[in-house]
Amino acid sequence: xxxxxxxxxxxxxxxxxxxxxxxxxxxxxxxxxxxxxxxxxxxxxxxxxxxxxxxxxxxxxxxxxxxxxxxxxxxxxxxxxxxxxxxxxxxxxxxxxxxxxxxxxxxxxxxxxxxxxxxxxxxxxxxxxxxxxxxxxxxxxxxxxxxxxxxxxxxxxxxxxxxxxxxxxxxxxxxxxxxxxxxxxxxxxxxxxxxxxxxxxxxxxxxxxxxxxxxxxxxxxxxxxxxxxxxxxxxxxxxxxxxxxxxxxxxxxxxxxxxxxxxxxxxxxxxxxxxxxxxxxxxxxxxxxxxxxxxxxxxxxxxxxxxxxxxxxxxxxxxxxxxxxxxxxxxxxxxxxxxxxxxxxxxxxxxxxxxxxxxxxxxxxxxxxxxxxxxxxxxxxxxxxxxxxxxxxxxxxxxxxxxxxxxxxxxxxxxxxxxxxxxxxxxxxxxxxxxxxxxxxxxxxxxxxxxxxxxxxxxxxxxxxxxxxxxxxxxxxxxxxxxxxxx
Amino acid sequence: xxxxxxxxxxxxxxxxxxxxxxxxxxxxxxxxxxxxxxxxxxxxxxxxxxxxxxxxxxxxxxxxxxxxxxxxxxxxxxxxxxxxxxxxxxxxxxxxxxxxxxxxxxxxxxxxxxxxxxxxxxxxxxxxxxxxxxxxxxxxxxxxxxxxxxxxxxxxxxxxxxxxxxx
Numbered sequence: 001x002x003x004x005x006x007x008x009x010x011x012x013x014x015x016x017x018x019x020x021x022x023x024x025x026x027x028x029x030x031x032x033x034x035x036x037x038x039x040x041x042x043x044x045x046x047x048x049x050x051x052x053x054x055x056x057x058x059x060x061x062x063x064x065x066x067x068x069x070x071x072x073x074x075x076x077x078x079x080x081x082x083x084x085x086x087x088x089x090x091x092x093x094x095x096x097x098x099x100x101x102x103x104x105x106x107x108x109x110x111x112x113x114x115x116x117x118x119x120x121x122x123x124x125x126x127x128x129x130x131x132x133x134x135x136x137x138x139x140x141x142x143x144x145x146x147x148x149x150x151x152x153x154x155x156x157x158x159x160x161x162x163x164x165x166x167x168x169x170x171x172x173x174x175x176x177x178x179x180x181x182x183x184x185x186x187x188x189x190x191x192x193x194x195x196x197x198x199x200x201x202x203x204x205x206x207x208x209x210x211x212x213x214x215x216x217x218x219x220x221x222x223x224x225x226x227x228x229x230x231x232x233x234x235x236x237x238x239x240x241x242x243x244x245x246x247x248x249x250x251x252x253x254x255x256x257x258x259x260x261x262x263x264x265x266x267x268x269x270x271x272x273x274x275x276x277x278x279x280x281x282x283x284x285x286x287x288x289x290x291x292x293x294x295x296x297x298x299x300x301x302x303x304x305x306x307x308x309x310x311x312x313x314x315x316x317x318x319x320x321x322x323x324x325x326x327x328x329x330x331x332x333x334x335x336x337x338x339x340x341x342x343x344x345x346x347x348x349x350x351x352x353x354x355x356x357x358x359x360x361x362x363x364x365x366x367x368x369x370x371x372x373x374x375x376x377x378x379x380x381x382x383x384x385x386x387x388x389x390x391x392x393x394x395x396x397x398x399x400x401x402x403x404x405x406x407x408x409x410x411x412x413x414x415x416x417x418x419x420x421x422x423x424x425x426x427x428x429x430x431x432x433x434x435x436x437x438x439x440x441x442x443x444x445x446x447x448x449x450x451x452x453x454x455x456x457x458x459x460x461x462x463x464x465x466x467x468x469x470x471x472x473x474x475x476x477x478x479x480x481x482x483x484x485x486x487x
Numbered sequence: 488x489x490x491x492x493x494x495x496x497x498x499x500x501x502x503x504x505x506x507x508x509x510x511x512x513x514x515x516x517x518x519x520x521x522x523x524x525x526x527x528x529x530x531x532x533x534x535x536x537x538x539x540x541x542x543x544x545x546x547x548x549x550x551x552x553x554x555x556x557x558x559x560x561x562x563x564x565x566x567x568x569x570x571x572x573x574x575x576x577x578x579x580x581x582x583x584x585x586x587x588x589x590x591x592x593x594x595x596x597x598x599x600x601x602x603x604x605x606x607x608x609x610x611x612x613x614x615x616x617x618x619x620x621x622x623x624x625x626x627x628x629x630x631x632x633x634x635x636x637x638x639x640x641x642x643x644x645x646x647x648x649x650x651x652x653x654x
Contacts, residue, residue: 050571053569083580086581232610267609270609271609402582403610406584
């Protein structure tokens with residue numbers, strides 16, 4: 001399927017010609033550090049941005065598996081959070097730089113190997129993120145009605161791989177296993193009035209399904225307690241204020257928490273205070289009115305660990321989840337949940353596992369810690385392999401907000417800049433960069449998508465969105481994207 | 488409600504033009520100046536100029552002038568100050584990259600902070616007692632000559648920010 005889908009727009013042989021800018025790199029006068037970045041999400045773009053800004057010679061090429069850039073900014077950030085997507089403006093500036101080239105539709109590890117990239121570039125940065133999901137590892141996980149958060153998020157955000165998910169939203173209760181920001185995103189998308197979502201870039205498929213949804217209640221289940229929730233306060237506040245929806249919080253879970261959180265660091269303290277306020281205090285008039293009229297509700301269930309998904313009577317789909325009641329050993333961030341032996345069932349037709357993402361290894365030549373799902377590194381320098389670097393989730397694990405990834409990517413870029421400047425990275429010998437890689441790709445029948453190609457896709461999506469009052473209507477099929485740029 | 492909250496949060500200093508010419512969310516108008524109407528923005532005299540010193544991460548001092556009513560983020564963007572990653576969400580209260588540390592006496596006279604700004608500051612690196620987000624602070628004449636510090640990003644602070652995310 002892939003082989004056929006690649007368009008061969010450029011006549012054979014033409015790729016062997018060197019573009020004017022690249023010929024310079026072969027002259028002996030001033031060699032250019034050629035740096036390659038694998039992955040065009042925030043980590044890739046922030047790493048590129050920092051290198052380009054602080055090294056006036058560097059040429060940075062960004063490789064991306066999909067025909068479209070920006071990774072989780074496009075496919076992860078919730079459609080009703082357009083503000084976060086403003087980072088695309090800066091990324092676009094970076095990509096339009098003369099010293100930056102975007103090569104989409106190229107899967108590193110399959111179309112081209114990491115070793116081939118290392119041969120063509122002075123430095124290779126792995127910033128391909130965490131595309132795998134953590135498995136629950138419980139019986140019944142494979143039943144229809146059980147989805148990974150990752151797939152569901154990919155579905156409503158238009159990730160081509162997830163476009164055929166078709167979640168069945170005809171039940172009244174959904175359970176999300178996990179209490180992080182992704183869990184809150186999913187709860188919000190399931191419960192938001194469709195008229196709010198209609199104005200976002202959520203896919204039409206998801207919008208159609210959600211407007212038929214009968215889900216009225218969403219439980220977010222955590223192994224540990226209210227002092228260990230992983231979501232951040234902005235997302236919680238948003239949920240508490242969500243129109244047409246009320247929180248269903250058991251006061252018993254929150255009594256005495258304020259006192260316990262008194263000496264905690266500010267983020268945890270404020271988050272706990274907001275939880276306590278929502279659970280125990282009488283809301284203001286406006287919020288009270290919203291809660292009173294609400295037809296949908298959400299809640300947090302603590303100290304519950306999933307044991308099994310139980311099937312419906314006909315055995316055809318998920319009908320309940322069996323949870324083990326836990327208690328905490330220790331306290332604070334490091335508290336551990338241990339089973340008490342008690343069990344509890346929740347009836348639900350839809351279950352999402354939102355227990356985190358996981359990076360995968362893309363080459364046997366790159367060291368990888370499967371347990372932690374990260375590449376062993378120091379300051380982004382991959383252990384034992386000079387010239388190989390990493391940034392973002394594959395470097396530090398799938399946690400944190402955009403600011404975290406930005407800072408971490410700048411750190412990796414700084415390491416590269418230092419190595420270029422202080423000679424740890426030998427770039428006196430010219431390297432061919434994308435010229436050599438394009439040749440390889442051409443021989444393999446793969447046509448990379450350029451940034452201006454992406455801008456054509458962008459234009460088509462924006463125009464399609466405009467017609468229905470949305471900022472964009474995403475194209476869900478990579479074939480269709482490629483056809484757009486092949487014209 | 489969430490959208491309304493967001494609007495309340497960002498309406499303090501919004502800006503007219505974005506760096507790419509895409510319709511922007513920010514505008515240079517603070518509540519007081521917006522009442523005068525947009526025409527008045529251009530009519531500011533030199534008296535309305537406010538000088539601000541930014542101490543960058545590397546310790547270098549960057550001096551820039553802005554107009555009364557502009558936000559500190561606007562000043563950084565318009566004067567193209569070389570502060571890495573500043574204002575990633577373009578002043579929409581969705582990140583904390585425009586975090587700045589103020590002098591005590593200036594901090595005391597800043598407009599009260601909203602819950603939404605506090606929420607984002609919670610995730611900022613190197614948070615101090617006099618920290619605010621640059622996109623929420625509008626220049627006043629009384630700020631002339633003030634010094635603001637760009638916080639350094641420190642590894643141990645970062646771990647505190649990541650708290651609990653892997654639970």
